Amino acid sequence: MTAKNKFYVTTPIYYPNDIPHVGHAYTTIAADVLSRWYRLKGYDVFFLTGTDEHGKKIENTAKKHNKTPKEFVDSLIPKFKEAWKKLNLNYDRFIRTTDKDHEKIVQKVLQRVFDKGDIYKGHYEGFYCTECEAYYTEKDLVNGECPIHKIKIEKLKEESYFFRLSKYQKQLLEFYKKNPGFISPSNRKQEIINRVQEGLKDLSISRESFKWGIPLPFDKKHVCYVWFDALFNYYSATRQKGKEKFWPADVHLVGKDIIWFHTVYWPAFLLSAGIELPKKVFAHGWWTFDKEKISKSKGKIINIDELVGIAGADSARYFLLRNIPFGEDGDFSEAILRERHNNELANKLGNLVSRVGALAEKYGIDEKVDFRKINVDVHIENVVRDISQLIENYEFDKALNSIFAYIDMFNQWIQQWKSWENREKDLYELATGIRLVAILLWPFIPQTSEKIAKRFGFRVGVGTLKDLEKPLKAVKIKKGEILFKKI
Numbered sequence: 001m002t003a004k005n006k007f008y009v010t011t012p013i014y015y016p017n018d019i020p021h022v023g024h025a026y027t028t029i030a031a032d033v034l035s036r037w038y039r040l041k042g043y044d045v046f047f048l049t050g051t052d053e054h055g056k057k058i059e060n061t062a063k064k065h066n067k068t069p070k071e072f073v074d075s076l077i078p079k080f081k082e083a084w085k086k087l088n089l090n091y092d093r094f095i096r097t098t099d100k101d102h103e104k105i106v107q108k109v110l111q112r113v114f115d116k117g118d119i120y121k122g123h124y125e126g127f128y129c130t131e132c133e134a135y136y137t138e139k140d141l142v143n144g145e146c147p148i149h150k151i152k153i154e155k156l157k158e159e160s161y162f163f164r165l166s167k168y169q170k171q172l173l174e175f176y177k178k179n180p181g182f183i184s185p186s187n188r189k190q191e192i193i194n195r196v197q198e199g200l201k202d203l204s205i206s207r208e209s210f211k212w213g214i215p216l217p218f219d220k221k222h223v224c225y226v227w228f229d230a231l232f233n234y235y236s237a238t239r240q241k242g243k244e245k246f247w248p249a250d251v252h253l254v255g256k257d258i259i260w261f262h263t264v265y266w267p268a269f270l271l272s273a274g275i276e277l278p279k280k281v282f283a284h285g286w287w288t289f290d291k292e293k294i295s296k297s298k299g300k301i302i303n304i305d306e307l308v309g310i311a312g313a314d315s316a317r318y319f320l321l322r323n324i325p326f327g328e329d330g331d332f333s334e335a336i337l338r339e340r341h342n343n344e345l346a347n348k349l350g351n352l353v354s355r356v357g358a359l360a361e362k363y364g365i366d367e368k369v370d371f372r373k374i375n376v377d378v379h380i381e382n383v384v385r386d387i388s389q390l391i392e393n394y395e396f397d398k399a400l401n402s403i404f405a406y407i408d409m410f411n412q413w414i415q416q417w418k419s420w421e422n423r424e425k426d427l428y429e430l431a432t433g434i435r436l437v438a439i440l441l442w443p444f445i446p447q448t449s450e451k452i453a454k455r456f457g458f459r460v461g462v463g464t465l466k467d468l469e470k471p472l473k474a475v476k477i478k479k480g481e482i483l484f485k486k487i
């Protein structure tokens with residue numbers, strides 16, 4: 001590896017059979033926060049997101065719209081990109097499984113795994129849920145319905161190629177043991193291990209019954225199973241020139257519903273292909289909407305325009321990561337989002353910045369004090385260390401809580417000021433505090449941090465964590481607009 005540290009984070013690639021909603025935004029925001037955090041630290045970062053475009057589900061939806069699958073997905077991709085732009089999601093590549101470089105890699109790997117003897121031909125009989133793009137056995141069904149989507153599913157029998165998943169049971173169990181952080185959070189680990197211990201069946205990895213997919217290089221009548229195709233997106237993106245150093249991925253962020261695919265199938269495919277395994281799969285929980293499953297048919301859905309429309313992009317990002325611990329389920333409530341926007345972003349952060357800004361405009365700021373600590377209580381180095389630990393441990397809610405505790409402390413401090421004997425010094429310390437929170441908040445609410453930095457004349461963004469080791473220059477305050485209008 002090169003001298004510079006690297007960080008590679010991925011989101012699942014989304015099915016573009018409809019426009020994205022808050023559930024998709026959630027993972028992508030978390031990935032954006034992590035990637036911005038490591039950019040702050042000066043790491044070389046690669047943040048990958050994209051779309052999963054093959055498979056029966058997309059083929060069926062396209063048919064309903066009287067389009068070819070490719071026409072149909074092409075029409076939806078701009079909607080994803082626009083949505084991510086509205087949320088300021090700063091990804092490095094948007095990969096599509098229809099990208100030529102990806103298709104080539106998948107075929108290359110399929111051939112390699114086939115040559116190794118890990119793929120063989122057989123017949124598959126089972127219950128296929130198109131929504132999951134997965135087969136179930138009779139005992140998995142609940143009243144004849146898919147256990148996840150609660151819809152009737154059809155029994156299918158077809159010729160299929162199989163991947164020798166069973167062969168990898170022991171290696172997987174050893175891998176989990178040697179890499180205790182691989183399946184995260186840890187409360188999801190035991191269930192996966194138990195299921196793997198019960199035994200693994202070989203996995204059907206090709207379909208003959210539809211055409212929309214990557215043809216198997218050794219039998220063109222078959223297309224590759226969508227999950228085999230999809231999972232390899234993470235690897236193909238690193239086969240581009242200049243990106244090779246990013247493999248293995250540092251973390252795959254996924255929803256809890258797809259943790260099995262990522263912690264069992266994915267490492268098994270990689271073991272077979274002789275490719276190094278990713279370092280971590282982190283599964284987050286699910287958002288409900290008014291306590292019900294997010295679902296289009298019930299009108300319980302919140303798309304990105306609606307999400308950003310409530311209180312702006314930064315407030316949406318802030319709410320999603322602050323309101324529930326990453327890893328747990330949560331209920332989406334517009335009222336709570338508004339409350340947090342008003343009480344925390346506007347009243348606490350907004351007020352701190354406007355008060356100190358106004359005082360500094362009036363009195364100026366002295367710089368002849370120790371910049372490493374703010375008052376006696378706050379030592380910059382310790383704050384940075386504590387927040388790093390929380391973010392790097394995926395405890396985004398706690399990191400935000402802790403940053404806001406400092407904001408509270410600074411606000412109280414202004415309120416308690418009776419005498420103004422040390423006014424310039426105190427203002428200098430407060431401005432240093434504002435720089436501290438603005439830099440630490442940048443991964444979460446980048447637009448706001450950038451506005452604050454502009455007003456106070458410091459840098460915020462890539463590489464600026466290091467700036468906290470230097471004194472804040474005598475600040476020339478510029479007039480600035482109010483950060484958050486109350487709703």
Ligand code: MSP
Pocket residue numbers: 011012013014015022023024026027052230231254255256257258285286287288294
């Ligand atoms: N295409 C597959 C992933 C392939 S990755 C190699 C897929 N796509 S999906 O569009 O159905 O879902 C993508 C992600 O969105 C999943 O991680 C899923 O958990 C997440 N979410 C979908 N609805 C969600 C909520 N209501 N709440 C939180 N996340 C949710 O699966």
